Amino acid sequence: MSDSSNKYDVVVFGATSFAGQLVCEYYLANYGASPPTFKWAVAARSESKLTALKERLASEIDSAASTLPTIVADSLDDEAVGGMVSQAKVIITTVGPYAHYGSKVVAACSAAGVHCCDLTGESLWVKGLIDKHHEEAERTGAKIVPSCGFDSIPADLGTLMMVEYMKRTHGLSPDDVRYYFGASKGGVSGGTIASVLDIFEQVWSGGKAITSKLADPLLLTATPGFGKAADPGGLGYDSLAKSWTASSVFASHDSKIVFRSAGLLGYPETFRYKEVMGFKGLLKGFLPAVFSTIAFGIGGFLMVIPVTRKFIAKKFLPAPGEGPSKELRDSGYFWINFLASGRSGDGKDVVCRGKVGSDKGDCGYKETAKMLAECGLCLALDDLEYKKGGVLTTASAMGMPLVDRLNKAGMTFKILDE
Numbered sequence: 001m002s003d004s005s006n007k008y009d010v011v012v013f014g015a016t017s018f019a020g021q022l023v024c025e026y027y028l029a030n031y032g033a034s035p036p037t038f039k040w041a042v043a044a045r046s047e048s049k050l051t052a053l054k055e056r057l058a059s060e061i062d063s064a065a066s067t068l069p070t071i072v073a074d075s076l077d078d079e080a081v082g083g084m085v086s087q088a089k090v091i092i093t094t095v096g097p098y099a100h101y102g103s104k105v106v107a108a109c110s111a112a113g114v115h116c117c118d119l120t121g122e123s124l125w126v127k128g129l130i131d132k133h134h135e136e137a138e139r140t141g142a143k144i145v146p147s148c149g150f151d152s153i154p155a156d157l158g159t160l161m162m163v164e165y166m167k168r169t170h171g172l173s174p175d176d177v178r179y180y181f182g183a184s185k186g187g188v189s190g191g192t193i194a195s196v197l198d199i200f201e202q203v204w205s206g207g208k209a210i211t212s213k214l215a216d217p218l219l220l221t222a223t224p225g226f227g228k229a230a231d232p233g234g235l236g237y238d239s240l241a242k243s244w245t246a247s248s249v250f251a252s253h254d255s256k257i258v259f260r261s262a263g264l265l266g267y268p269e270t271f272r273y274k275e276v277m278g279f280k281g282l283l284k285g286f287l288p289a290v291f292s293t294i295a296f297g298i299g300g301f302l303m304v305i306p307v308t309r310k311f312i313a314k315k316f317l318p319a320p321g322e323g324p325s326k327e328l329r330d331s332g333y334f335w336i337n338f339l340a341s342g343r344s345g346d347g348k349d350v351v352c353r354g355k356v357g358s359d360k361g362d363c364g365y366k367e368t369a370k371m372l373a374e375c376g377l378c379l380a381l382d383d384l385e386y387k388k389g390g391v392l393t394t395a396s397a398m399g400m401p402l403v404d405r406l407n408k409a410g411m412t413f414k415i416l417d418e
C-alpha cells in the first residue's frame with residue numbers, strides 16, 4: 001500500500017519523452033529539484049538519456065537538476081516497473097502509446113495501492129483498465145486517473161465547475177452542459193500522432209465493433225441511466241450559444257470521461273453533455289463551421305485508410321520525440337466556453353456561463369505538462385474528498401482542489417455569471 005514511507009511523492013516516468021521533459025521543466029522552474037514539501041524523481045528506460053536530460057535541465061533551468069534522483073525502468077519489464085512503483089506515492093507516466101506501453105505500470109500501481117496519472121486519449125485502453133483494475137484499485141486505494149492533460153481536464157473539470165456552481169447558487173444540478181472550443185494556437189507532437197495513428201489502425205482492423213465502441217459516449221460509464229446522453233454535436237446552429245458548431249476531434253474521448261465522472265459523482269440521469277467547436281455569430285460563424293466540418297470528414301477518411309494514413313504520417317507529421325517549438329508553446333493559448341442549463345425548483349430555466357483556458361501556453365504541451373504535473377501533486381499532497389481508489393477521472397478523484405491548483409498555476413477556470 002502507498003504510505004508516507006514511499007521514498008518519492010512523485011516519479012515522472014517517461015521523463016525523456018517530449019511531454020515528460022516539459023513536466024520536469026515545470027517542476028524544476030516552479031518548485032525546484034528538492035522542494036521542502038515533496039520529493040520527486042525522474043524515470044525512463046534509458047540511463048544515458050536521463051543523464052543527458054539532467055545535464056540540459058541543469059544548464060538551462062537550475063543547476064540543482066543534476067541532483068535529481070533517477071530510476072531506470074522499461075515499461076515492458078515487470079520487475080523493473082514493480083521496483084519503480086514500490087518507491088512512489090504517485091507515478092506520472094508519459095510513456096505512450098499507452099495501449100502498447102502503459103498497461104504494466106497501471107497493473108503494478110493498482111496492485112500496490114500507488115496512485116497513477118497519465119496523458120492518454122485512448123478510450124479503448126481506458127475501458128480495458130476499468131474492466132481489469134477498477135475493483136482491485138478500489139480495494140488497494142490506488143487512484144488510477146487517465147487523461148490528465150488537455151485530454152480531458154478542461155472538459156471534465158470545466159463540467160464539474162459548472163455543476164458545482166449551479167448546485168451552490170441555484171440549488172440545482174444542470175441537466176445540460178455544453179463545451180465550445182474557440183480560439184487556440186499550438187502544435188502537435190510525434191508521440192500524440194503515434195497514439196492517434198494507433199487508434200485509426202484499430203478502427204480499420206476492428207471494423208464496426210470498434211467504431212461503435214468509439215462512438216459510444218457511455219463506453220466508460222458503469223452506471224445505468226444517462227439514456228439520452230448521446231449528442232454527437234456536428235454542424236449546426238446552437239441558439240443557446242448563438243454559435244455555429246462543428247465536430248471536435250477531442251469530443252469522442254472527452255465525452256466518455258465526462259460521463260464516467262457523471263456516474264462516479266452521481267450527476268442526475270437527465271444529465272447531457274455536448275462538446276463541439278464553436279464559431280460565434282449567425283453570419284460570421286457559418287463558413288468556418290462548414291470548412292471545419294469538411295476538413296474533419298476528409299481528414300478522418302484519409303486517416304482511416306492505411307495507405308493514405310501512412311503517406312500523411314511520413315510526409316507531413318512529426319516523428320516520436322519531436323513536437324512544437326518552445327516559441328510556439330510559449331505563445332500558444334486556448335479558450336473554451338461552457339454553458340450549463342437546468343430548471344430550478346420554482347420552474348425557472350437557469351443558464352450559466354463559464355470559461356476554461358489559458359493565455360500562458362498551448363493546450364497540448366505547455367499547459368498539458370502543467371495539468372499533469374499538478375495532478376501528481378494533488379494526488380500526493382492534497383486532502384481529497386473522494387477517498388476510494390479505482391479507475392477514476394480528474395473530476396471524481398481530485399475535483400475542485402485540482403481546479404484551485406490549476407487556477408493558482410495560471411490557467412483559467414472561471415464562472416462568468418458571478
Ligand SMILES: NC(=O)c1ccc[n+]([C@@H]2O[C@H](COP(=O)([O-])OP(=O)(O)OC[C@H]3O[C@@H](n4cnc5c(N)ncnc54)[C@H](OP(=O)(O)O)[C@@H]3O)[C@@H](O)[C@H]2O)c1
Nearest residue numbers: 017018019045075096119149150151189191192195320321
Ligand atoms: N493533450 C494530451 O492529453 C496529450 C498531450 C501530449 C501527449 N499526449 C500523449 O502522451 C504520450 C507521450 O507523448 P510524447 O509526445 O511525449 O511522446 P514521445 O516523445 O514519443 O515519448 C514516448 C516515450 O515513451 C518512451 N518509451 C517507449 N517505449 C518504452 C518502454 N518500453 N519503456 C519505457 N519507456 C518507453 C520513450 O523512451 P525514450 O525516450 O527512451 O525513447 C519516450 O520517452 C502519447 O501517448 C501522447 O498521445 C497527450
